[in-house]
Amino acid sequence: MNETARPGAGREEILSLEGVSLWLSGREILHEVSFSLHSGELTGLIGSNGAGKTTIFKVILGLETPTAGKVLFSGEARPRRNRSIGYVPQSIGLDPDVPLRARDLVALGLDGDRYGIPLPSRGRRQRVDEMLQAVDAQGFADTRVGKLSGGELQRTLIAHALIAEPRLLLLDEPLANLDITSEQEVVGLLASIAKARAIAVLISAHEMNPLLPVMDRVVYVASGRAASGSTEEVVREDVLSALYGHHVDVLHVNGRILVVAGKDEVHHTGPESEHTAVPRGLG
Amino acid sequence: MFSGFMANAWIVATMVAVVAGVVGFFTVLRGSAFVAHAVPQAGFAGAAGASLIGVSTLAGLGTFAVISAVAIGLLARRGRHDAVTALALVFMLGLGALFLSWSEEYASAIYALLFGEVLGVSTNQVLATAVLAVVCIAAVVVLYRPLLSASVIPEVAVARGARVHRMEMCFLVVVALVTTMSVPVVGALLMFSLMVGAPGAARSFADRPWSALGLSVVISVVIVWIAIAASYETDWPVGFFVGVLGAVFFIAGRCWVAWRGSGARGARRPGRLAARPVQLASTAGIGGEQI
Numbered sequence: 001m002n003e004t005a006r007p008g009a010g011r012e013e014i015l016s017l018e019g020v021s022l023w024l025s026g027r028e029i030l031h032e033v034s035f036s037l038h039s040g041e042l043t044g045l046i047g048s049n050g051a052g053k054t055t056i057f058k059v060i061l062g063l064e065t066p067t068a069g070k071v072l073f074s075g076e077a078r079p080r081r082n083r084s085i086g087y088v089p090q091s092i093g094l095d096p097d098v099p100l101r102a103r104d105l106v107a108l109g110l111d112g113d114r115y116g117i118p119l120p121s122r123g124r125r126q127r128v129d130e131m132l133q134a135v136d137a138q139g140f141a142d143t144r145v146g147k148l149s150g151g152e153l154q155r156t157l158i159a160h161a162l163i164a165e166p167r168l169l170l171l172d173e174p175l176a177n178l179d180i181t182s183e184q185e186v187v188g189l190l191a192s193i194a195k196a197r198a199i200a201v202l203i204s205a206h207e208m209n210p211l212l213p214v215m216d217r218v219v220y221v222a223s224g225r226a227a228s229g230s231t232e233e234v235v236r237e238d239v240l241s242a243l244y245g246h247h248v249d250v251l252h253v254n255g256r257i258l259v260v261a262g263k264d265e266v267h268h269t270g271p272e273s274e275h276t277a278v279p280r281g282l283g
Numbered sequence: 284m285f286s287g288f289m290a291n292a293w294i295v296a297t298m299v300a301v302v303a304g305v306v307g308f309f310t311v312l313r314g315s316a317f318v319a320h321a322v323p324q325a326g327f328a329g330a331a332g333a334s335l336i337g338v339s340t341l342a343g344l345g346t347f348a349v350i351s352a353v354a355i356g357l358l359a360r361r362g363r364h365d366a367v368t369a370l371a372l373v374f375m376l377g378l379g380a381l382f383l384s385w386s387e388e389y390a391s392a393i394y395a396l397l398f399g400e401v402l403g404v405s406t407n408q409v410l411a412t413a414v415l416a417v418v419c420i421a422a423v424v425v426l427y428r429p430l431l432s433a434s435v436i437p438e439v440a441v442a443r444g445a446r447v448h449r450m451e452m453c454f455l456v457v458v459a460l461v462t463t464m465s466v467p468v469v470g471a472l473l474m475f476s477l478m479v480g481a482p483g484a485a486r487s488f489a490d491r492p493w494s495a496l497g498l499s500v501v502i503s504v505v506i507v508w509i510a511i512a513a514s515y516e517t518d519w520p521v522g523f524f525v526g527v528l529g530a531v532f533f534i535a536g537r538c539w540v541a542w543r544g545s546g547a548r549g550a551r552r553p554g555r556l557a558a559r560p561v562q563l564a565s566t567a568g569i570g571g572e573q574i
Contacts, residue, residue: 061442062444085442085443087438087439087442087443088439092435092436092438092439097486098435098486099312099485099494099495101490105435108431108436111428112428113428113432113440113443113444113445115426115427115428116424117424117427118427118428142490144490157436157439160436161439170442
């Protein structure tokens with residue numbers, strides 16, 4: 001076990017979910033989900049599509065109210081308007097003609113919820129410049145947001161979220177649709193942000209391997225249930241088999257982790273199932 | 284052509300152009316052009332109904348415009364606007380047709396409601412237009428930043444606790460007010476071109492929100508001024524010139540984008556995201572997760 005990757009004792013708890021269950025139209029979407037996020041830590045929220053990752057985000061953001069359990073923000077209930085949580089959505093439908101440059105989008109993160117028109121001020125411009133620099137976005141600061149590449153838009157949205165100085169940053173599938181180079185850049189950037197700003201970062205992903213080098217904790221979600229802890233504690237055959245409700249194998253291949261259903265126990269064989277054991281990047 | 288009754292025409296048309304340029308900026312940004320088309324049709328029905336029962340057409344226009352805008356906002360609360368907007372549009376047009384068939388108004392009065400009658404603006408109308416213009420501009424100034432956030436990145440605005448739907452309703456009411464002041468001047472069918480043509484063209488030329496907004500106002504005013512002058516000289520309907528000029532500016536904007544894009548293509552090519560096929564990412568993820 002890697003002791004340095006374990007949650008440190010001096011780190012402050014930013015958010016905790018305690019036994020959160022959620023029923024929507026007669027279906028249990030989340031079942032007694034509990035985990036906590038700490039300052040300076042990067043946590044991966046790992047699970048396949050439909051496992052409940054997005055619902056967990058909605059619960060954290062206050063867009064869904066848990067049927068049972070508690071969501072505590074620094075030990076207290078969450079206020080409605082919460083500038084302490086930054087959110088980066090998976091994709092935003094941007095019109096390429098939107099007359100908004102990357103720097104304008106970042107500036108909206110600073111005061112986009114205030115009424116009235118923004119007065120140009122040196123301090124405001126300086127903060128935007130600093131934030132663009134922090135996410136290494138100076139090169140496209142004056143490009144229209146609709147013309148940014150996936151990785152560039154991702155960084156702009158991260159800056160948009162960070163400039164409000166949140167204590168928790170949520171990113172919904174930030175690695176989806178990125179090429180491998182951008183993927184590594186974004187992962188590295190997020191890890192350094194968590195450390196440098198001492199904020200909690202929660203990244204949802206359907207694949208954990210790109211996050212393995214930087215992830216302090218993992219929250220593994222399957223069928224609305226979650227297990228959390230260090231990678232070594234969670235990504236194990238006994239833990240994940242209990243989570244899935246049947247046996248799964250956890251394979252370590254060249255520093256990558258593959259979670260594979262037991263051969264006999266594949267429940268449904270969709271068109272994808274034959275390929276699911278192929279790790280990306282090895283083919 | 285600047286004296287007497289024409290003075291009112293210039294004043295009112297300029298106010299209409301400024302407000303249409305400002306509100307139109309958000310109409311285009313939000314993809315609400317269709318709503319900006321439907322609400323004036325509702326206003327037309329309201330005006331026809333008002334003249335039928337002998338009350339102020341402006342009051343009828345405003346009432347129906349606001350009711351239809353609010354109805355579109357409420358009915359489209361979940362999901363997309365377009366079907367609800369289309370329904371509001373045809374319902375109101377049908378109502379307008381019925382009112383017309385009962386009415387004994389001169390055809391020219393109805394024609395003016397549809398295509399505008401800038402040359403017959405009364406002094407009372409100047410005052411009413413000025414009041415509505417101030418209300419609309421004030422609303423946009425107050426809502427500017429939250430409306431911009433809710434329009435461009437609604438997902439993030441919602442996550443931050445913004446009341447995006449309330450913002451939507453406020454905006455629709457503003458559209459209805461702009462409609463009320465504009466329809467008597469440029470007509471129900473063609474005010475749409477002022478609210479979409481000018482801002483649509485402006486965002487091709489300007490990269491930043493403020494300059495696009497400013498340019499939208501400038502183009503809108505230029506369109507209206509040229510249209511009035513041309514209408515005065517030729518005696519052709521002012522709406523014809525407004526519609527044509529809106530399209531001309533919009534096409535000029537697209538040409539500018541294409542010309543500039545071809546010059547800078549080597550330096551920066553949009554859309555290089557998803558260099559890796561999306562399918563690969565989803566099927567070859569963590570092994571047996573799709574158990």
